[in-house]
Amino acid sequence: MLDPPSGVISTGGGASSAPEQYLLRLYVAGTTQRSMTAIINIRKICEEHLGGRYVLEVIDLYQQPQLANGDQIIALPTLIKKLPPPLRRIIGDLSNTEKVLVGLDLRAL
């Protein structure tokens, strides 16, 4: 089963062998199908491409609506790549893996 979405911080397993650490934040709204799909998708991508060098924070705006302004959230779900720069927002359920990888600078356009 899925973990409860809000406030979950997952870190990849191994030590920091890679040069760049990823700080990711995923905003969702409740436990809708779209939210769940986004969470599953980003976890899968992180495990496959960022093993051991990422921090993923999942925020449910239904539970913490006051957090929407700070990160300028309009569309949901929104994945924000806070680190490494440049800052990037990937909106949607993250089912388009190619686009997500481009957004995370893991694949050239």
Next chain:
Amino acid sequence: MASQHPKPASAAASRSSEALCKSLTGIKGLDTITGGGLPTGRATLVCGGAGTGKSILAMEFLYRGIAEFDEPGVLMTFEESPLDVAQNMHSLGFDVQSMVSSRKMVMDCVVLDPEEVLEGGSFNLEGLFIRLGQAIDSIGAKRVVLDTIDSLFSCLPNPARIRSELHRLFRWLKDKGVTAIVTGESGMDTYTRDGLEEYVSDCVILLTVSVSDRMASRFLRIIKYRGSDHGKNEYPFVIDGRGIALFPITAEGLDWQASQDHISSGVKKLDQMLGGAGFYQGSTVLVSGSAGTGKSTFLASFINAACLRKERAIYISFEESPSQIVRNMNSIGIRFEQHLEQGLLRIESYRCTQCDLEQHLLNIHRVIEEFLPRAVVIDPITSLSDISSHLFIKRMLAKLTGLLRTRGVSLMLGSLTPSGATPEGTSASISSLIDSWIFLREIEGDGEFNRALVIRKSRGMNHSNKVREFKITDDGIDICEVIYGATGVLTGRARQLQSAERVAEIKQSEIDAG
């Protein structure tokens, strides 16, 4: 039978509960043409091109909602930072900052850099709903402004998705029961670039700026207002240091109370020609004539008489500066300095090309509201034809005379007849607005130019029909006695001669009788 009775009553009750409620915007002219404001609990679309005043109208609606109707409001802006908004509003005299700190207003600024955004799957705008919902609930907002919502299309991908989400947003606003203004940019062939008018169907207002002869004028038109009658014209309006001002011509009805009181023209013999006591209080008087016939002198005499009665009066000039007017009138015995010192007189000089007609009307309106005069003169009204057509000037005068009549303020207008024009000339077009019309002319003959006047019309009084010569003396205007000669009324030297002959005749007959 008895059981059937309640039916019509309940039907009536449900009808009245369905009746459209309106929320006053606090922008007076707008509330007049909408018959009481915008539809309560619904969204109104305000559309227009860049710089037409959409944001200002929306902000004024929000600001006055708080200041005048105690209805807290939320501003969600997609274009400016809260600081910019506060500064812009401050320049209109709206202290937004204190409303935010007293928790009457929430400002939320949506900034998205489209460069940062990538679409990685299906999404919705629930984040916007959450933010807006949170802002509304935090202060119990009754009014909401979304400015300019079509910015969403430029900062997010997938326009079809945005469109369906906006549709959902407008339904959601309705469910929330907030009275909203949504602003949108005008499109090429549509009212808004992205066809927002399809979703916001209760009330649509269009703002435009049109430039003619290089003078820009703003116009407001209500495109639709579901379930309500509304003014359908393009209404000119202005934006100045105090927000939006709109004077619909229809706002001042033809239902003022006509005064029985009289007011002196300031020229004793003219009062006699008018039936003894002068004009009616609150009437509109036109003094027309070609250059140098003495229009300004008549206007100044009228104002002078009001001030001497200790009534406040305003002299509005489109030609001369206040000091020039004071100096010139001094030469004919009218002491404006005294009236100015006593606070009975205000002289306002405007260059007519400094702003558009509507702004002039607003300026005059404001001076009148501040100073509360009993008499006003405008010298000359024909200067305004430099910036506008006769039709628009007539409409502006209709608004102005309507405004003054309802307050019982008497108005005297100067009107320059161009040389070579028919006597009625430009003035005939405004004749319907005029209660009394004094026509000044020059009579040439016997090697001299003499001034004469005739009362062309004066509603509701038995006035003289004579052409009378008048002189401008050190003590003001003197209307001469009527002396008939072989060719009619004599003027100038001929009149003096005839008058002297008559005196001689009388003397002679006295001698003969003696």
